Every structure is written in structure tokens, then in C-alpha cells.
Amino acid sequence: MKKIAVMGFGVVGSGVVELCDKNKESICGRAGDEIVVKYILDLRDFPDSPYADRVIHDFDTILKDPEVEIVAEVMGGLEPAFSYSKALLCAGKSVVTSNKELVAQKGAELLALAHEHGVNYLFEASVGGGIPIIRPLHMCLAANQIDEIAGILNGTTNFILTKMIRESMSFSDALALAQKLGYAEKDPTADVEGQDACRKICILASLAYGKHVYPQEVHTEGITKVTLEDVQYAEDWGGVIKLIGRAKRLESGKLMVMVSPALISHESQLSTVDDVFNGILVRADATGDVVFYGKGAGKLPTASAVMGDIIDCAKAQGTIESLRWTDSQADTVGNYEDYPAGVYVRCRGVHAKETAVSCFGNIRTLHRGGEHDDEFAFVTEEMTERRIAAARRQMQSDGVEVLSCIRTLDY
Numbered sequence: 362m363k364k365i366a367v368m369g370f371g372v373v374g375s376g377v378v379e380l381c382d383k384n385k386e387s388i389c390g391r392a393g394d395e396i397v398v399k400y401i402l403d404l405r406d407f408p409d410s411p412y413a414d415r416v417i418h419d420f421d422t423i424l425k426d427p428e429v430e431i432v433a434e435v436m437g438g439l440e441p442a443f444s445y446s447k448a449l450l451c452a453g454k455s456v457v458t459s460n461k462e463l464v465a466q467k468g469a470e471l472l473a474l475a476h477e478h479g480v481n482y483l484f485e486a487s488v489g490g491g492i493p494i495i496r497p498l499h500m501c502l503a504a505n506q507i508d509e510i511a512g513i514l515n516g517t518t519n520f521i522l523t524k525m526i527r528e529s530m531s532f533s534d535a536l537a538l539a540q541k542l543g544y545a546e547k548d549p550t551a552d553v554e555g556q557d558a559c560r561k562i563c564i565l566a567s568l569a570y571g572k573h574v575y576p577q578e579v580h581t582e583g584i585t586k587v588t589l590e591d592v593q594y595a596e597d598w599g600g601v602i603k604l605i606g607r608a609k610r611l612e613s614g615k616l617m618v619m620v621s622p623a624l625i626s627h628e629s630q631l632s633t634v635d636d637v638f639n640g641i642l643v644r645a646d647a648t649g650d651v652v653f654y655g656k657g658a659g660k661l662p663t664a665s666a667v668m669g670d671i672i673d674c675a676k677a678q679g680t681i682e683s684l685r686w687t688d689s690q691a692d693t694v695g696n697y698e699d700y701p702a703g704v705y706v707r708c709r710g711v712h713a714k715e716t717a718v719s720c721f722g723n724i725r726t727l728h729r730g731g732e733h734d735d736e737f738a739f740v741t742e743e744m745t746e747r748r749i750a751a752a753r754r755q756m757q758s759d760g761v762e763v764l765s766c767i768r769t770l771d772y
């Protein structure tokens with residue numbers, strides 16, 4: 362019998378405990394042993410829960426209990442999650458987590474500690490909720506060079522954008538609904554400002570390219586400036602707006618890593634990824650494109666990924682060596698101003714069209730229903746981010762107000 366502990370009895374933690382009970386027999390068969398939740402660590406008591414008798418408040422009870430071999434850290438945040446995870450790994454216990462903030466910031470260090478102590482630090486649930494993506498990257502695709510990764514990595518923002526596009530729901534109503542459904546982070550700023558997607562693309566890039574990519578190195582934009590007008594112009598262009606995280610190895614050896622909203626063509630598989638679903642495209646040299654799709658947030662999808670890791674820990678003979686990357690120098694990621702993109706621009710001002718042509722060169726005009734004489738929208742050809750920024754500044758100084766500027770990407 363394998364005794365485990367769950368730290369954090371919130372959305373994900375309660376899902377883990379429930380799933381462990383619900384699918385007890387098949388989990389036992391696959392793990393080769395019975396898996397029993399001995400402790401649930403949380404700040405609060407849960408007197409109405411059927412698991413109330415297992416709730417504890419003292420971390421040391423888990424740390425010092427030799428019967429506990431595997432711990433699920435599903436509390437979130439950097440501290441005390443980092444100190445607890447370190448102490449557990451040093452005590453020879455495997456740790457599994459859904460905490461992408463911690464993995465993105467301290468992954469290299471925690472993986473090295475796990476290796477040093479012959480145990481595992483697994484984090485399938487940290488990217489894509491219930492979608493298997495970590496294991497496929499370091500196991501099934503291990504023979505490939507990964508050319509590029511691009512994906513819709515945040516369920517909350519994809520849910521909000523879908524509600525805005527399909528139901529003309531306001532941003533704030535859609536966010537409130539995502540929170541109610543348990544999709545959003547404790548502080549939803551991390552979702553809507555892109556930091557959550559940034560943490561996830563950092564984890565994928567670290568795994569794919571072998572060096573730790575830190576969130577603070579990555580240019581990140583969220584969806585808070587996307588308007589219903591932008592959504593309508595995107596439709597005329599032939600696509601939809603999605604929050605995209607992308608990573609690519611450049612010829613210079615540096616990595617291009619970035620998070621931003623983007624217009625994606627209706628022909629792209631990513632354009633049909635709606636609601637809380639995530640879609641992750643991995644472009645590899647032997648396989649070509651592989652797309653991973655499924656629910657990117659929520660109680661049971663995420664619990665499924667956490668339980669998968671618990672089962673792997675129960676079966677593992679020592680550390681799984683393919684799941685590892687090294688700590689990196691600060692210059693792993695290239696300057697985002699050198700990255701190429703086309704842009705969609707919505708602006709207002711006299712002679713807006715002439716100014717747009719003189720600042721951006723070749724453009725294609727876009728339209729939306731109704732009369733909007735005071736507004737002009739267009740898409741440009743591909744150019745560097747530096748040139749886009751200079752052209753925007755020039756438009757502003759020529760008296761044309763830029764209302765929106767969103768990249769167009771070709772995936």
C-alpha cells in the first residue's frame with residue numbers, strides 16, 4: 362500500500378482526493394499497489410467533507426511520517442510551496458504538482474534535488490490541465506528536435522474570449538463565470554494579463570530546449586485590451602483572437618519565447634479551440650506537427666493529470682531521468698524586438714489610411730458591420746516588432762490615435 366498526502370484542499374486538491382476514491386480499483390491496477398490518501402494539509406477545516414478526519418494543519422506531520430512516500434502539492438504560490446517541496450524531496454519523498462508558478466520559477470532546482478535524492482518531481486498538471494503534454498514531450502517525442510511550440514495555454518482567457526465572441530458577453534461577466542467554475546487563478550490578474558500562459562510556455566520551452574526559461578525574460582501581454590470591435594475585425598480578416606504562448610529556437614541559438622493575443626486564421630487548428638479547452642501545437646523535425654487538445658483547467662481534468670503523476674511515482678524505480686533541464690544564464694531568450702509578426706491595427710484620425718500606408722507600407726483594409734466613419738482598421742505584412750513599434754509611434758505623432766494593435770500569426 363502506498364500512502365500519499367495532498368497539500369491544499371481547494372479545486373484541484375479536492376479533485377485528487379475524490380478521483381483517488383472514485384477510480385480506486387483501476388488506479389490500484391495501474392499503479393500495481395493500493396494508493397491511500399493519509400493526510401490532507403490545508404489552512405482550514407472541512408467539517409462537512411467525507412474526508413474531514415484526514416485534514417491536518419501541520420506540515421511536519423507529513424514530512425516526518427515515513428509511511429508517506431508521495432505528496433501532491435496543489436496549494437499554489439511560491440511560498441511555502443517551494444520550502445515544503447524542497448524539504449519533502451530532501452526527505453526522500455516524491456512530489457507531484459499542478460503549481461506552474463513554482464515549476465516555472467524553481468523547476469531546475471527542484472528537479473536537481475529530486476535527482477540527488479533518487480525520487481521524482483512531476484508536474485504534468487502544470488500545463489494544459491488534463492491534457493498529456495509534459496510526458497509526451499520528454500518521452501514520446503524524445504527522438505525529435507523540437508522546432509517550435511505554440512498554444513492556447515490558459516483556459517480562463519480562452520473561456521472569456523469565446524464568451525465575448527459567441528455571446529457578446531462582457532469581459533467582467535465572463536471572468537466572473539470562469540472564477541465560479543474554478544478555472545481562474547486565486548488572483549485572476551495572472552490569467553488575464555498573460556502571466557499564467559507565460560509560466561506554462563516557460564515550462565514547455567525549458568523541457569523542449571533543456572535550459573531553464575524564466576518568466577521575467579519573456580515579453581508577455583494579456584487580453585485586457587481586446588475589444589468586441591477587434592473581434593469583429595478579426596472575423597473580416599478571416600480568423601479569431603486567441604491568447605497564444607509560443608517558443609522557438611532561433612538560428613542564433615537563443616530562444617524566441619513570447620505570450621500575446623493574436624489573430625489566428627480560421628484554417629488553423631488552434632482557431633477552433635474554444636471555451637476552457639487548450640490546444641498545443643508541437644512542431645518537431647521527425648513527426649511534423651502534433652496537436653494536443655483537451656480541457657485546460659477545472660477540478661477533475663487537472664486532478665486526472667496529478668493522479669497520473671502519482672501513479673508514475675508509485676511505479677518508478679528511482680528518478681525518471683528524461684524529465685530534466687539545467688539552470689540557465691540570463692541570456693537564453695532573445696530580444697523580442699527582433700521577432701517577426703504582422704499586425705492588425707485599429708485607429709482613429711483624419712487621413713488615417715494615408716498615414717497607415719506611409720508608416721506601415723502595404724496594408725489590407727478591414728471592415729465591420731455598420732457605419733464607423735471615425736475608425737480605420739487594417740492588417741500589415743510581416744515585419745520585426747521593433748519596426749512595428751516605430752510605425753505605431755509615427756502614426757501617433759502624425760495625429761492618428763492607435764486604438765488596438767494585435768499580432769497576426771500563421772499556425
Ligand SMILES: NC(=O)C1=CN([C@@H]2O[C@H](COP(=O)(O)OP(=O)(O)OC[C@H]3O[C@@H](n4cnc5c(N)ncnc54)[C@H](OP(=O)(O)O)[C@@H]3O)[C@@H](O)[C@H]2O)C=CC1
Nearest residue numbers: 369370371372373403404435436437459460543658659663
Ligand atoms: N483550478 C484549476 O483549474 C487549475 C489550477 N492549477 C494550479 O493548481 C494549484 C491549486 O489551484 P486551485 O486548486 O485552483 O486553488 P485553490 O485556491 O482552490 O486551492 C488551494 C488550497 O490550498 C490551500 N492553501 C493555501 N496555502 C496553504 C498553506 N500554506 N498550507 C495549507 N494549505 C494552503 C488554500 O486554502 P485557502 O483557500 O484558505 O487559502 C486552498 O484550500 C495552483 O497552483 C493553480 O495554479 C493548475 C491547473 C488547473
Ligand SMILES: N[C@@H](CC=O)C(=O)O
Nearest residue numbers: 515516517545546658
Ligand atoms: N487558471 C488556469 C488554470 C489552469 O492552469 C487556466 O485558466 O488555464
